[in-house]
Amino acid sequence: MKKQLYVLVAVLIAxxxxxxxxxxAATPAPTEAMPAATSAPAATSAPAATxxxxxxxxxxxxxxxxxxxxxACAAGKICVRWFxxxxxxxxxxxxxxxxxxxxxxxxxxxKVQLILEIxxxxxAVDVLSTEIAAGNAPDIVGPVGWAGSNAFDGQWLDLKDYxxxxxxxxxxxxxxNMFITNxxxxxxxxxxxxxxxxYNKTIFDSAGYSYPPANYGDKYKMPDGxxxxxxxxxxxxxxxxxxxxxxxxxxxxxxxxxxxxxxxxFTWGFENSTNYVGSFWAGGSLVGADGxxxxxxxxxxxxxxxxxxxxxxxxxxxxxxxxxxSLNNGGNAFDGGHVAMIDTPIWYTCCLTHVTSDGTTTGTxxxxxxxxxxxxxxxxxxxxADTFRILKSTQHPQEAFDAMYYLxxxxxxxxxxxxxxxxxxxxxxxxxxxxxxxxxAAEKVHFPGVQNWNTFIAGLSYPDxxxxxxxxxxxxxxxxxxxxxxxxxxNGQNNGPFDISAAEQSFLTTxxxxxxxx
Amino acid sequence: MEHLTHLPExxxxxxxxxxxxxxxxxxxxxLVFLSPWILGFLAxxxxxxxxxxxxxxxxxxxxDNPFDLSKFNGxxxxxxxxxxxxxxxxxxxxxPGAFWVTIRYGLIALPISILLPMGIAxxxxxxxxxxxxxxxxxxxxxxxxxFIASIFLWAGVLNPQFGWVNxxxxxxxxxxxxxxxxxxxxxxxxxxxxxxxxxxxGNAMLTMLAGMQAVPTELYDAAKVDGAGSITTFLTxxxxxxxxxxxxxxxxxxxxxxxxxxxxxALNGGTGFPGGSTxxxxxxxxxxxFVYQEMSYGSTLAWVLFVIVLIVTVILFGTARFWVYYxxxxx
Numbered sequence: 150m151k152k153q154l155y156v157l158v159a160v161l162i163a164x165x166x167x168x169x170x171x172x173x174a175a176t177p178a179p180t181e182a183m184p185a186a187t188s189a190p191a192a193t194s195a196p197a198a199t200x201x202x203x204x205x206x207x208x209x210x211x212x213x214x215x216x217x218x219x220x221a222c223a224a225g226k227i228c229v230r231w232f233x234x235x236x237x238x239x240x241x242x243x244x245x246x247x248x249x250x251x252x253x254x255x256x257x258x259x260k261v262q263l264i265l266e267i268x269x270x271x272x273a274v275d276v277l278s279t280e281i282a283a284g285n286a287p288d289i290v291g292p293v294g295w296a297g298s299n300a301f302d303g304q305w306l307d308l309k310d311y312x313x314x315x316x317x318x319x320x321x322x323x324x325x326n327m328f329i330t331n332x333x334x335x336x337x338x339x340x341x342x343x344x345x346x347x348y349n350k351t352i353f354d355s356a357g358y359s360y361p362p363a364n365y366g367d368k369y370k371m372p373d374g375x376x377x378x379x380x381x382x383x384x385x386x387x388x389x390x391x392x393x394x395x396x397x398x399x400x401x402x403x404x405x406x407x408x409x410x411x412x413x414x415f416t417w418g419f420e421n422s423t424n425y426v427g428s429f430w431a432g433g434s435l436v437g438a439d440g441x442x443x444x445x446x447x448x449x450x451x452x453x454x455x456x457x458x459x460x461x462x463x464x465x466x467x468x469x470x471x472x473x474x475s476l477n478n479g480g481n482a483f484d485g486g487h488v489a490m491i492d493t494p495i496w497y498t499c500c501l502t503h504v505t506s507d508g509t510t511t512g513t514x515x516x517x518x519x520x521x522x523x524x525x526x527x528x529x530x531x532x533x534a535d536t537f538r539i540l541k542s543t544q545h546p547q548e549a550f551d552a553m554y555y556l557x558x559x560x561x562x563x564x565x566x567x568x569x570x571x572x573x574x575x576x577x578x579x580x581x582x583x584x585x586x587x588x589x590a591a592e593k594v595h596f597p598g599v600q601n602w603n604t605f606i607a608g609l610s611y612p613d614x615x616x617x618x619x620x621x622x623x624x625x626x627x628x629x630x631x632x633x634x635x636x637x638x639x640n641g642q643n644n645g646p647f648d649i650s651a652a653e654q655s656f657l658t659t660x661x662x663x664x665x666x667x
Numbered sequence: 668m669e670h671l672t673h674l675p676e677x678x679x680x681x682x683x684x685x686x687x688x689x690x691x692x693x694x695x696x697x698l699v700f701l702s703p704w705i706l707g708f709l710a711x712x713x714x715x716x717x718x719x720x721x722x723x724x725x726x727x728x729x730x731d732n733p734f735d736l737s738k739f740n741g742x743x744x745x746x747x748x749x750x751x752x753x754x755x756x757x758x759x760x761x762x763p764g765a766f767w768v769t770i771r772y773g774l775i776a777l778p779i780s781i782l783l784p785m786g787i788a789x790x791x792x793x794x795x796x797x798x799x800x801x802x803x804x805x806x807x808x809x810x811x812x813x814f815i816a817s818i819f820l821w822a823g824v825l826n827p828q829f830g831w832v833n834x835x836x837x838x839x840x841x842x843x844x845x846x847x848x849x850x851x852x853x854x855x856x857x858x859x860x861x862x863x864x865x866x867x868x869g870n871a872m873l874t875m876l877a878g879m880q881a882v883p884t885e886l887y888d889a890a891k892v893d894g895a896g897s898i899t900t901f902l903t904x905x906x907x908x909x910x911x912x913x914x915x916x917x918x919x920x921x922x923x924x925x926x927x928x929x930x931x932x933a934l935n936g937g938t939g940f941p942g943g944s945t946x947x948x949x950x951x952x953x954x955x956x957f958v959y960q961e962m963s964y965g966s967t968l969a970w971v972l973f974v975i976v977l978i979v980t981v982i983l984f985g986t987a988r989f990w991v992y993y994x995x996x997x998x
Contacts, residue, residue: 271936274957274958274960275957275958278729278730278957278960279729281730282729282730282731300960301730304730406844407844408842408843408844408845409843409844470851470940470941470942471827471848471851471852471941474851474940474941623959625958625959625960626753626955626959626961629938629954629958629959630753632938633762633938633939633942633943633946634762636762636938636939636940636941636942636943637761637762637942637943639941639942640851640852640853640940640941640942640944641853641942642759642760642853642942643853643854644848644852644853644854644855644941645854647759647760648760649760651758651760651761652760652761655752655756655758655760655761655762656761658752659752659753659756659761659762662750662751662752662753665747666747666751666964
């Protein structure tokens with residue numbers, strides 16, 4: 150009896166140890182509640198490479214404090230899983246709005262159940278990869294931009310046959326075609342993010358400079374009254390004039406103290422890849438026509454040189470990485486109120502909270518919107534675009550497409566447009582033309598005093614073709630290397646100037662190596 | 668290493684058969700009690716280890732089927748690695764390669780990680796120091812603070828604009844435009860990381876202190892009689908006697924340097940900011956595996972790291988006989 154008891158106890162201890170060991174090592178099961186905490190949703194574009202990178206999202210990154218519960222699949226229902234995490238949508242304030250859309254959809258269905266899964270942005274690629282590898286992939290993924298999608302190149306379902314059955318007249322055809330790739334029609338337009346210059350009126354007023362033109366094609370009025378083309382050279386001159394030191398000298402003045410700059414003229418903000426910066430000059434690609442040779446487009450090199458001059462040149466007008474990252478508002482330099490202009494997609498309005506009459510989130514905004522400058526007579530521009538995608542592995546493609554179509558049509562009001570009393574979940578511009586007027590009305594309520602919203606809308610005419618986030622061989626690595634190179638331009642060599650031509654050659658070698666290792 | 672020769676030998680199958688029944692039962696019980704660890708080791712250490720070795724000869728993405736034999740590609744991953752500029756780039760006008768990032772940081776951090784705890788241990792072991800227990804506790808205490816919390820704390824302390832360190836530098840007259848950028852500055856990032864790492868030296872200090880306290884006092888008395896000064900006493904008595912502890916810490920620090928990962932990941936999300944100067948080898952390995960999803964190439968990076976660490980450790984052990992002194996050892 151005693152011996153049997155010992156054996157029983159030993160077996161129990163052994164079993165406990167094994168189960169404990171297994172439990173702690175396992176990857177969290179996808180159906181378990183995933184903590185939707187901490188991540189700054191990267192949306193379509195990644196945040197700045199700073200210590201406290203904020204994400205380009207509809208709402209400032211507010212960590213969720215409790216795990217998001219995932220609903221169980223009801224018996225007898227076809228369950229369609231919606232994975233949120235590769236882009237925006239993981240912030241605490243966004244989750245209930247998404248869940249409300251899911252609830253509304255489920256209430257309209259008797260055979261299908263849509264299940265929302267929130268995965269923190271920082272882990273989303275890992276988790277989705279693991280789920281796909283384990284044969285337990287979700288059905289719908291999104292919102293997701295080009296970069297997030299490229300991370301799962303080859304995994305997306307061609308939606309051509311499903312889209313053929315629906316009415317797409319409510320979308321701009323150019324935007325519908327934007328999602329046709331060599332893998333097929335991979336999505337429908339959902340949310341777009343056109344770009345523009347956002348400027349700080351206070352800095353312009355105190356320097357006595359005119360604001361950037363609100364309309365594309367208009368000239369810029371210099372302080373002496375002359376009208377000049379609104380191009381990157383003009384912007385640099387204005388930015389230099391608005392860059393001032395402690396004594397009030399501007400960047401071109403004799404005695405200007407570079408080590409004590411108070412206001413800067415320009416920043417790229419969260420546009421933290423050389424691809425982004427280059428695309429504002431002209432559309433281009435690091436991949437040659439053969440699909441495997443790395444190249445550096447001339448316009449992009451001009452953009453990088455312009456940026457380098459702005460940071461490390463004799464008359465600087467762009468804050469370096471040290472300044473950008475050390476601001477007390479989380480590395481969001483423009484929102485610190487000491488930068489005159491930023492060229493950015495519209496998602497950045499999420500993060501504009503302190504350029505106000507009193508420097509707090511409650512004051513009236515003192516920023517407005519201007520046209521992007523041209524390069525050699527042509528405007529480059531950039532448009533981010535989020536959509537939903539369906540994975541090839543789905544067992545219920547039609548049901549998944551129906552649910553996705555619901556999110557992109559009926560769900561748009563809550564997810565993208567917002568109302569006067571409730572900001573939209575994602576803060577994007579709706580791709581559906583019928584929703585755009587309502588979006589504009591809601592923005593005017595949320596940002597009183599901002600006049601030139603139409604300048605952002607006009608930015609839809611200046612997409613980056615090809616997209617700055619377009620597929621490249623070995624995309625995840627090569628795109629990360631574009632960010633590293635941008636970080637080098639921003640931070641310099643030992644926090645100082647360096648030979649950018651030599652750096653470009655090294656960058657080219659690195660990119661080619663990335664392409665070769667595909 | 669002499670004590671290793673006295674370990675009880677495991678019985679062979681033949682000797683197991685000839686064991687007395689009681690010894691046989693005890694051995695069987697021992698195996699039962701060891702089995703959870705053995706099973707865990709096989710399932711969660713040895714098997715993944717061998718699997719990653721096989722992966723290094725394949726071309727697998729994280730989402731690929733690891734049993735797909737068509738994915739074998741010989742030694743291509745090793746060839747790719749040995750010319751990967753993200754690992755080896757040493758040109759000055761570009762982002763440094765991950766290997767050189769690790770080496771550059773290591774050259775600064777290694778001596779400090781050994782000498783500073785040794786110096787503090789000497790201080791808190793000094794016979795004339797009042798309040799020894801207090802100082803020992805104070806120096807050890809940071810070690811018990813969760814490291815991830817201390818990383819964020821130090822990121823604030825070293826903030827160029829608002830941190831205490833630069834605040835103090837400005838208070839003593841350093842112009843605000845000339846204060847270091849610390850963790851945001853490619854020129855100051857490594858000293859900044861070293862300062863941050865110093866926070867966790869309590870354990871090394873404690874082991875060295877224990878080593879110093881084990882030195883027989885007769886040796887100090889003899890040195891004093893011989894007229895040795897404090898430096899001579901340290902070099903001829905203290906250091907030789909604590910050299911096994913120093914050696915132990917040296918091995919740990921070197922292995923830790925090659926595996927340096929948590930701080931740059933927590934500080935910058937693994938972006939390599941600023942300018943690629945925090946893309947350490949181990950961080951690149953992690954990103955390759957989980958972010959870029961290149962399971963095979965990530966495995967190759969891991970195995971090469973293992974080999975590098977192994978070689979360095981073997982060399983270190985090879986040098987030990989010249990400077991590490993074990994009491995009672997026959998030379």
